[in-house]
Amino acid sequence: MKRKVIMYSVIFWVCIAMLVSVNLLPENANATTYYELENLVNKATKTFYDFMADPDMGWVRSNLKKAKAILIIPASYKGGFIFGAEGGTGVLLARDEKTGKWSYPAFYSMGSISFGLQIGGKVSEIILLVMTDRGKDALLSPSFKLGADISVAAGPVGVGAEAKTFDVLAFARSKGAFGGVSVSGAVITARNSMNEIYYGKKVRPVDILYLHTVSNNQATRLIAALNKYGS
Numbered sequence: 114m115k116r117k118v119i120m121y122s123v124i125f126w127v128c129i130a131m132l133v134s135v136n137l138l139p140e141n142a143n144a145t146t147y148y149e150l151e152n153l154v155n156k157a158t159k160t161f162y163d164f165m166a167d168p169d170m171g172w173v174r175s176n177l178k179k180a181k182a183i184l185i186i187p188a189s190y191k192g193g194f195i196f197g198a199e200g201g202t203g204v205l206l207a208r209d210e211k212t213g214k215w216s217y218p219a220f221y222s223m224g225s226i227s228f229g230l231q232i233g234g235k236v237s238e239i240i241l242l243v244m245t246d247r248g249k250d251a252l253l254s255p256s257f258k259l260g261a262d263i264s265v266a267a268g269p270v271g272v273g274a275e276a277k278t279f280d281v282l283a284f285a286r287s288k289g290a291f292g293g294v295s296v297s298g299a300v301i302t303a304r305n306s307m308n309e310i311y312y313g314k315k316v317r318p319v320d321i322l323y324l325h326t327v328s329n330n331q332a333t334r335l336i337a338a339l340n341k342y343g344s
Contacts, residue, residue: 146310147310150311153204153220155334157186160185160186160187160240161185161240161339169270172268173240179244180242181207182206182242182249183215184205184239185204185239186240186241187201188201188238201237201239202222203220203221203223203239204220205220205318207252208344216325216336217327217336218311218321219303219318219321222301238286239296241281242282243281245278245279247263248263248280257300259296259300260298260299264280265282265297266281268283269282312327
């Protein structure tokens with residue numbers, strides 16, 4: 114029994130080290146290329162279309178126009194042996210209250226560590242819908258914690274489903290040993306170095322999401338998809 118505990122502990126810390134090296138270290142600790150960011154935006158676009166085509170995501174299609182912002186994470190990794198770790202990087206876009214149009218993307222990461230009896234792993238596509246002004250204001254912070262700084266709940270599934278009022282609603286499509294989605298406790302962090310690489314100069318999330326002082330035509334397809342379904 115003691116040997117098994119030691120083995121699981123070793124595996125756990127190896128998994129944590131691998132995950133941290135990708136998502137949870139300070140953003141300047143790992144190099145990111147412009148091509149990788151282009152690829153991330155393209156994957157986010159595909160993820161969004163996959164959600165729109167999913168019959169279980171009727172609530173998202175029907176209520177996207179009510180959302181203040183959307184965070185699309187094409188691949189969120191979760192794995193654990195007794196302990197678990199989760200994280201992913203994605204793009205966040207905000208909807209203009211006056212025009213209904215969507216902004217260019219800003220890069221954010223989501224990371225968390227959980228404890229519990231769980232064995233297995235999964236890769237999830239995750240969409241977070243920011244539904245309130247309080248949630249929208251949190252986006253301008255360098256980082257914030259779901260379930261602590263702002264409220265979060267799993268989003269309703271199905272066409273006629275109803276949702277209670279939360280700052281953020283989380284939706285996921287996944288395969289693997291884990292079921293459902295729970296992002297309470299996850300930390301959302303702005304990736305300023307990625308934004309700088311993608312837009313070619315130092316830029317803050319507020320410049321991208323609300324002041325619209327930068328642009329990149331590579332994101333046109335993603336913005337067009339959001340404007341089609343959520344304006």
